[in-house]
Ligand SMILES: C[S@@+](CC[C@H](N)C(=O)[O-])C[C@H]1O[C@@H](n2cnc3c(N)ncnc32)[C@H](O)[C@@H]1O
């Protein structure tokens with residue numbers, strides 16, 4: 001174990017070249033951006049008296065950061081990990097950071113039973129190895145009205161379509177293995193979490209998502225209302241994609257014909273509504289720096305364009321057999337035509353816009 005720092009805290013963690021589930025205590029420095037964003041999001045929401053659950057806490061670094069970096073916002077924090085070393089280690093980490101332990105509960109339980117035995121939570125962070133599935137039921141059940149559930153999924157092989165059978169089994173949907181795979185994966189994950197929550201009359205609305213490196217992360221806000229659950233489930237459907245001309249459509253049906261004459265390929269069912277609360281993203285951007293700021297400045301551009309999917313400029317150029325223009329020029333030309341347009345964090349060569357494919361193609365062809 002070495003003493004390391006992240007955010008405003010110091011803590012003990014194993015430092016290994018290869019991060020794996022077999023580590024004595026799990027810590028992945030690459031996930032610091034994931035933790036930074038959770039701190040920034042809660043800070044930007046600015047609610048006080050939060051009752052927080054960190055059921056899969058690892059070294060407890062996220063909990064430590066919440067306690068230290070969200071002063072006055074946390075009424076009670078419950079940190080848990082099934083690892084037998086966790087309670088002693090976490091108490092040591094609290095002392096190291098001079099964090100009073102009076103409003104902190106430390107546990108070493110199976111995560112779902114830890115959640116189920118707890119109070120209602122204003123924030124639950126589900127940050128597992130692989131799929132969050134085993135913990136969704138308990139996390140959704142214990143989410144308070146107006147609460148937020150944050151979910152990480154590292155099984156992107158299933159969600160992004162490398163293993164479609166795994167996606168069918170675990171997420172009850174058809175993935176899409178092309179430039180849209182990460183957005184489609186996140187939308188499939190959102191629907192799965194919404195379906196689990198809907199059983200308990202909880203409507204979960206996405207407020208922030210990001211797909212980064214090897215994982216997907218979604219934050220959903222809870223409304224406890226049966227009628228709202230129905231409205232939310234009505235926004236589940238399919239993304240239809242034409243592999244010949246790259247056109248796409250959203251639909252309630254998983255079949256359809258593209259105007260070019262090619263049958264569409266269908267992905268989903270998935271969440272077809274907005275992925276971000278734009279006002280929240282704006283606030284988050286103001287308080288961020290470093291990698292979080294870089295990511296948020298791109299998400300800020302796409303978060304007010306509630307369109308499913310984006311256009312990959314390089315793929316369009318290779319289809320049209322034209323050289324790749326500057327992205328900034330494509331964006332400026334679309335803006336001149338009165339369209340909403342911005343970069344997308346899902347792809348370095350993508351743009352999100354309300355313009356139809358034909359318009360994007362004709363602009364790219366003219367810019368060549
Ligand atoms: C990806 S790590 C968590 C990382 C941590 N949230 C962070 O930000 O550093 C997943 C953790 O879940 C714990 N875990 C896995 N299955 C569990 C279960 N069923 N109950 C309790 N803990 C579990 C593991 O011991 C591991 O520490």
Ligand SMILES: [Zn+2]
Nearest residue numbers: 242245258260
């Ligand atoms: Zn087509």
